[in-house]
Amino acid sequence: MKVYNILSITGAGLVLLTAFGFRKASVKRSLPVKPNIVLIMADDMGYGDLGCYGQQMIQTPHIxxxxxxxxxxxxxxxxxxxxxxxxxALLTGMHTGHTYIRGNFLTDEQEDPAMPSEKVTIAELLKKAGYRTALIGKWGLGGEQHSPDTQGFDYSYGYLDQIQAHNYYPPFLYENGKKVMLPExxxxxKGAYSHNLFVDKTLAFLDSPQDKPFFLYLPYTIPHGDHVIPDNSVYAGKDxxxxxKNYAAMITLLDQDVARIISALKAKGLDENTLxxxxxxxxxxxxxxKFFKSNGSLRGFKTNLYEGGIREPFIAYWPGRIKAGQVSDHVxxxxxxxPTICQAAGIKTPAGIDGVSFYPSLFNTGxxxxxxxLYWEYYTYNYNWNKPGKGSEQPRNxxxxxxxxxxxxxAVIKSTAADAAGTVELFNLATDPAESKDLAAAHPELVxxxxxxxxxxxxxxAPFFPYKH
Known part of the structure; x- marks a missing residue:
């Protein structure tokens, strides 16, 4: 693993940080026992959609x-x-060879398959350790009887179903598992833009009295789904x-809202104890x-397992604890x-998970x-509602x-109905990060x-994967 410090390259970075109100990091002598944790997850945003990952067309100065x-x-x-x-995978620490849900899929009830209640989430672990837990955004792991409050979240607001989450002007959302109508x-x-509602709820959460450390999970839906936004004027001059224009404006709006979240933390004096x-x-x-080079120079995109479909931006920030200006190639x-959050919170990581804490990479310790x-498997979904034998020749997934x-x-292994074992493609990412040259024939021992x-x-x-009913 290599870690680089980018602040030594130029002083311009520090000028930019001052302009956007971030403090210069100073190392503290002691680690807070239970830090607040804010986990922000964009939806369908590629590796190359941020300026810090090479984006040239979309403005993301705050991130x-x-x-x-x-x-x-x-x-x-x-x-x-x-x-x-x-x-x-994120919430349970398991890769998709062991998860219950291994693709997007709607059941016969036309709702998301529910993650089983016996699955232990990071919210449940943190709640047990004394954290206040909240989710604001898209759940996507079960319907009304399986909402976030059944999996360790004290508070939740947003979409339950991933299909509903395509609509940024929904007729209703869910708060603590209960349907809340949006008369606007x-x-x-189109009176209430869901992302703006999410940010309002986020800021209200941060402004509320904090008598416990908190875990705030923000799976926002931008820039996923219907690519609409109330105002794309920031790109009005673009041909x-x-x-x-809407896609770019959605990412820029998210960028601005990240800055609002950090400002809210600072206003409450919480930023120096928040990861x-x-x-x-x-x-x-x-x-x-293709248009924005959203996945950078990587091959592939959403719905396949080449690098462009799964390699993502990841940024960790904790002033005074995480040294500024680092770039790490840790895989x-x-x-x-x-497990990384567990270690940061000082709680025991559950046995039997697939995850390995990267806390040492974040904090340069140990x-x-x-x-x-690393392993992934992906089940594609036949959106034709006809079951096999009832008007459709294809299985449901x-x-x-x-x-x-x-x-x-x-290695990328593509399967077909006639060849479940699939064909192995093999790439050396050190010399060929774009996965342009299949080396399987030259390396039978690696195959x-x-x-x-x-x-x-x-x-x-995973009884829904494959779905045989």
């Missing part, structure tokens, strides 16, 4: 400043290439299609990936967030453990692809190793 005053990972991977399994959006009106983590749940859609994934391998990363090597890892990386505990 870029956050990265300069903290640590930026260059090899962080989402839990999956679509939202629902990525969220379960009744009969197709772009309207949808692309902020910023990430995305999966890669960008192909249209934006880590969404299921590592749970020896950083490495994964033997099927295992489309799997992926492994071990060291510098990355054999891949097959051995595949045989032990997954268990059949």
């Amino acid at each position: 870029d400043a956050l990265a300069k005053q903290g640590l930026r990972l260059t090899h962080y991977y989402a839990g999956n290439t679509v939202c629902a399994p990525s969220r379960e 959006n009744a009969d197709g009106k 772009w299609p309207e949808q692309f 902020i983590l910023f990430m995305s749940d999966n890669g960008a859609n192909p249209g934006f990936a 880590t994934a969404g299921w590592d967030v749970l 020896k950083q453990a490495e994964h033997d391998y 099927w295992l489309e692809s799997r992926a492994l990363r071990f060291g510098d090597w990355k 054999k190793h891949v097959r051995e890892l595949l045989a032990k990386a997954t268990i059949a505990n």
